[in-house]
Amino acid sequence: MAGRLSWSAISVARRSFGLQLRGSQAQLINSRTLSSALGEEQPNFPGSRSKWTEKLEFVQPDLYDGIPVYRVMNRKGEVIDPAYDPKLEKDTLVKMYKRMTMLNTMDRIMYESQRQGRISFYMTNYGEEGTHIGSAAALDDNDLVYGQYREAGVLMWRGFPLDRFMNQCYGNEGDMGKGRQMPVHYGSTEHKFVTISSPLATQMPQAVGTAYAFKRAQNGLCVICYFGEGTSSEGDAHAAFNFSATLDCPIIFFCRNNGYAISTPTSEQYRGDGVAARGPAYGMATIRVDGNDVFAVYNATKAARHLAVTENRPVLIEAMTYRPTLPSHPTPPHTPGEDRALHPL
Amino acid sequence: MKSLLKLHSLKSFLRPSLPSAIAHGLPGRQSSHFTYVPDTVAEAEGETVRQNLFQSINSALDFALATDDSAVIFGEDVGFGGVFRCTVGLQDKYGKDRVFNTPLCEQGIAGFAIGVAVGGATSIAEMQFADYIFPAFDQIVNEAAKYRYRSGNLFDCGKLTIRAPCGAVGHGALYHSQSPEAYFAHTPGLKIVVPRGPIKAKGLLLSCIRDDNPCIFLEPKVLYRSAVEMVPTKEYTLPLSSADIVDEGDDITLLGWGTQVHVLREVAQIARQQLNVSCEVIDLVTILPWDRQTVFNSVKKTGRLIIAHEAPITNGFGAEIAAAVQNECFLHLEAPIERVCGFDTPFPHVFEPFYLPDKWRCFSAIKKLLNY
Numbered sequence: 233m234a235g236r237l238s239w240s241a242i243s244v245a246r247r248s249f250g251l252q253l254r255g256s257q258a259q260l261i262n263s264r265t266l267s268s269a270l271g272e273e274q275p276n277f278p279g280s281r282s283k284w285t286e287k288l289e290f291v292q293p294d295l296y297d298g299i300p301v302y303r304v305m306n307r308k309g310e311v312i313d314p315a316y317d318p319k320l321e322k323d324t325l326v327k328m329y330k331r332m333t334m335l336n337t338m339d340r341i342m343y344e345s346q347r348q349g350r351i352s353f354y355m356t357n358y359g360e361e362g363t364h365i366g367s368a369a370a371l372d373d374n375d376l377v378y379g380q381y382r383e384a385g386v387l388m389w390r391g392f393p394l395d396r397f398m399n400q401c402y403g404n405e406g407d408m409g410k411g412r413q414m415p416v417h418y419g420s421t422e423h424k425f426v427t428i429s430s431p432l433a434t435q436m437p438q439a440v441g442t443a444y445a446f447k448r449a450q451n452g453l454c455v456i457c458y459f460g461e462g463t464s465s466e467g468d469a470h471a472a473f474n475f476s477a478t479l480d481c482p483i484i485f486f487c488r489n490n491g492y493a494i495s496t497p498t499s500e501q502y503r504g505d506g507v508a509a510r511g512p513a514y515g516m517a518t519i520r521v522d523g524n525d526v527f528a529v530y531n532a533t534k535a536a537r538h539l540a541v542t543e544n545r546p547v548l549i550e551a552m553t554y555r556p557t558l559p560s561h562p563t564p565p566h567t568p569g570e571d572r573a574l575h576p577l
Numbered sequence: 578m579k580s581l582l583k584l585h586s587l588k589s590f591l592r593p594s595l596p597s598a599i600a601h602g603l604p605g606r607q608s609s610h611f612t613y614v615p616d617t618v619a620e621a622e623g624e625t626v627r628q629n630l631f632q633s634i635n636s637a638l639d640f641a642l643a644t645d646d647s648a649v650i651f652g653e654d655v656g657f658g659g660v661f662r663c664t665v666g667l668q669d670k671y672g673k674d675r676v677f678n679t680p681l682c683e684q685g686i687a688g689f690a691i692g693v694a695v696g697g698a699t700s701i702a703e704m705q706f707a708d709y710i711f712p713a714f715d716q717i718v719n720e721a722a723k724y725r726y727r728s729g730n731l732f733d734c735g736k737l738t739i740r741a742p743c744g745a746v747g748h749g750a751l752y753h754s755q756s757p758e759a760y761f762a763h764t765p766g767l768k769i770v771v772p773r774g775p776i777k778a779k780g781l782l783l784s785c786i787r788d789d790n791p792c793i794f795l796e797p798k799v800l801y802r803s804a805v806e807m808v809p810t811k812e813y814t815l816p817l818s819s820a821d822i823v824d825e826g827d828d829i830t831l832l833g834w835g836t837q838v839h840v841l842r843e844v845a846q847i848a849r850q851q852l853n854v855s856c857e858v859i860d861l862v863t864i865l866p867w868d869r870q871t872v873f874n875s876v877k878k879t880g881r882l883i884i885a886h887e888a889p890i891t892n893g894f895g896a897e898i899a900a901a902v903q904n905e906c907f908l909h910l911e912a913p914i915e916r917v918c919g920f921d922t923p924f925p926h927v928f929e930p931f932y933l934p935d936k937w938r939c940f941s942a943i944k945k946l947l948n949y
């Protein structure tokens with residue numbers, strides 16, 4: 233059945249226009265049908281590599297213990313293995329700390345603004361400060377960022393000023409986006425940050441396309457694409473992973489796994505070992521990292537960038553975080569209208 | 578019900594004229610619901626070469642790659658030339674990094690294509706069939722069309738062109754025959770172009786590729802081999818949003834695009850011979866943004882308009898044209914605007930000849946308008 237379908241397009245073309253397959257194509261088909269006969273010692277099917285087995289056994293999802301979570305610090309903030317201390321300059325460390333704090337403070341003010349009806353919508357970054365700042369600090373500031381909507385810290389790291397955050401959220405005359413989009417849909421050519429789009433996951437295959445263009449331009453840059461674990465269920469996410477691997481694109485997929493998509497927990501989002509488990513299936517180098525450990529995120533992103541840029545390969549990072557509800561911000565009342573204000577995207 | 582009855586009587590009317598292959602449902606039959614009328618160019622256009630539609634498209638793509646190092650072409654089976662041969666030889670000439678296969682995933686092709694354009698390169702994507710463009714609908718409608726708008730012109734994907742084979746082919750049935758122009762025409766921010774033959778296709782495709790907006794270029798697949806013209810060998814572009822008056826006339830305006838233009842030209846001939854009626858045939862060429870002035874001027878002159886397209890009548894692009902023309906030309910109209918289109922059913926397989934707005938259906942529409 234599969235074979236019939238896959239050839240239907242060509243056969244339609246061939247039937248109507250007398251399309252002849254060239255010799256090399258014909259050979260390809262022959263070797264395909266022959267492949268099972270070949271390789272008595274090792275199967276030789278195109279598109280897979282493995283060995284023969286006579287045991288009727290299904291591969292179960294619990295085949296292995298799960299992808300480990302890379303960390304640098306313990307819960308007290310002490311570096312566990314000094315070999316993995318990124319040994320950042322004091323100035324850099326202070327800057328990282330200040331930006332994480334500023335992000336948190338901006339969120340507080342903007343969240344309140346939204347609750348007070350001053351702006352129509354807001355999306356906090358609480359609990360993900362380490363993923364934003366740790367990853368952004370490890371990139372070249374000219375690497376292009378495709379975000380989802382919860383990556384304000386990346387922009388902040390690159391120096392997007394508070395004024396411009398405000399201009400966008402308030403849709404005022406200073407908004408570079410001309411007041412056309414809802415709050416948090418930031419964009420800046422100066423900071424190499426592609427304007428946020430509401431439809432989830434659409435940025436993912438686009439990021440791959442740009443990475444391909446970068447590779448051809450040989451500009452030494454990569455593309456980083458942020459997305460949530462909920463968004464990883466979209467068809468575009470699959471398309472992006474598969475295209476990036478088959479087309480050898482210098483891209484970092486950065487999954488922010490905060491456990492929820494609005495109200496939907498990961499247990500209702502997927503059944504595998506998170507998003508990282510999919511990486512090897514697509515042929516991607518993959519790492520899972522403690523998203524609350526800013527050094528671990530930094531190290532992972534730095535290494536990923538090196539792989540992407542020097543080997544023209546996609547790399548998948550899954551950063552595990554939480555989306556905390558702060559004591560000062562009690563769970564919002566669940567009237568439909570208010571829910572919409574929180575998550576109208 | 579009414580249209581079914583009409584269809585039934587048409588069927589018996591048509592049978593004698595059907596080629597035996599179609600009538601008997603034989604494999605390998607050729608569609609022949611139209612007689613191709615080749616375009617010609619003035620001698621001043623320089624050297625020409627005999628080319629069919631896929632060859633002239635190939636020539637346009639060749640120029641696009643040759644003149645712009647950033648240009649890349651990709652899609653399903655594009656590397657070996659594409660199932661319709663439009664990219665044949667280009668990978669050998671320009672290399673695998675510029676002409677390449679993608680995985681089998683239309684939403685991925687569209688999303689990737691947008692990203693290539695955002696990254697500053699010229700992006701030419703192929704959908705294997707327009708029927709399979711729908712998984713990419715979101716990327717085209719929500720992303721490509723709105724990129725410049727939503728970023729306040731910080732980012733855009735104007736260097737994007739999506740090519741897709743469309744339309745009836747004689748035996749394509751419901752999934753190899755559709756004409757989806759109207760779905761996309763509902764989306765500000767896109768340009769949609771349909772060529773009627775090789776000469777137009779070459780110039781229009783190059784214009785789309787170089788236009789600063791995302792373009793959808795729909796290629797009537799039945800013309801790939803059957804449409805042959807003497808095509809200028811040089812590099813040239815043709816204006817978008819500019820309709821062509823292919824036959825001048827005074828009594829009635831016949832408007833179509835793509836393959837349908839050839840149906841209408843034959844209808845115009847029949848009308849002249851049998852009714853002594855002079856038809857003005859217009860090829861709309863660009864569906865979005867369409868050339869309103871040329872159409873309005875013609876209708877103001879003739880007072881009658883027939884719009885014909887293969888896509889189903891309801892919400893087809895003909896509906897938009899009819900609405901605009903009645904608004905603009907109301908007092909010039911001698912009869913209601915008539916649409917001769919595909920029926921509101923999936924595109925049929927063996928009954929394709931009865932589904933299409935063929936010359937006889939168009940001809941009877943002429944008689945209806947003249948007797949109004």
Ligand SMILES: Cc1ncc(C[n+]2csc(CCOP(=O)(O)OP(=O)(O)O)c2C)c(N)n1
Nearest residue numbers: 382430431432460461462463492493494577
């Ligand atoms: C295509 C699409 N479907 C639904 C939505 C509505 N929506 C906005 S945010 C969201 C949840 C996303 O969750 P996740 O990807 O985990 O990101 P997080 O908010 O946790 O950072 C949904 C369903 C949308 N914006 N786009």
Ligand SMILES: [Mg+2]
Nearest residue numbers: 460490492493
């Ligand atoms: Mg989430």
